[in-house]
Amino acid sequence: MSENIEIRxxxxxxxxxxxxxxxxxxxxxxxxxxxxxxxxxxxGGCSGNLKGIGSLVIGMNIDDVILRLQGLPCGAxxxxxxxxxxxxxxxxxxEKSRVGVKG
Numbered sequence: 001m002s003e004n005i006e007i008r009x010x011x012x013x014x015x016x017x018x019x020x021x022x023x024x025x026x027x028x029x030x031x032x033x034x035x036x037x038x039x040x041x042x043x044g045g046c047s048g049n050l051k052g053i054g055s056l057v058i059g060m061n062i063d064d065v066i067l068r069l070q071g072l073p074c075g076a077x078x079x080x081x082x083x084x085x086x087x088x089x090x091x092x093x094x095e096k097s098r099v100g101v102k103g
Contacts, residue, residue, distance in 0.1 A: 004018060004019040004020075004021065004091075005017070005018045005019075005088060005091045005092065005095070006018075007092060007095055007096075012033060013031050013032070013033045013038065014031070014032045014033065014092070014096075015029070015030075015031060016028075016029070016030040016031075016032060016088065016092055017029050018030070018084075018087075018088035018091070020081065020084035020085075020087075020088070021079070021084065022077060022078070022079045022084075023045065023074060023077065023079060023080060023081050023084055024044055024045040024046065024081070025042050025043065025044040025045030025050060025081050025084070026043050026044035026045075027042065027043040027044070028040065028041075028042050028043075028081075028084070028085060028088055029041045029042075029043075030088070030092075032062065032092065035061055035062050035063070036059065036060065036061055036062070037057050037058055037059065037060055037062060037065065038058065038059075039054075039058060040053075040054035040057055040058065040085075041054065042054065042081065045081050046081070049081070050081055053081065053082060053085070057085070062089045062092070062093065065085065065086065065089055066086045066089050066090060069082040069083060069085055069086040070083060070086035070087075070090075071083060071086075
């Protein structure tokens with residue numbers, strides 16, 4: 001498993017903790033069930049923007065979130081908090097497929 005992602009399952013819900021790289025946010029916490037985001041919280045970063053992103057992605061399928069957010073830069077940075085969220089979800093999917101459990 002990647003060093004910057006932790007996944008644990010509680011009552012059929014995957015709890016995902018991800019340490020973003022190259023951005024202001026320090027931690028993203030998500031709850032995912034059956035490939036759908038149930039909740040998202042972020043520590044650090046632009047509070048209003050990240051609360052907005054979190055609100056928008058709740059209820060979305062993780063594949064749709066990845067498609068919409070991957071590759072977005074932040075100013076001169078080659079990545080952004082939305083891009084890091086897409087990376088988190090890709091790592092989550094890789095880990096779930098590696099262990100043979102559908103996410």
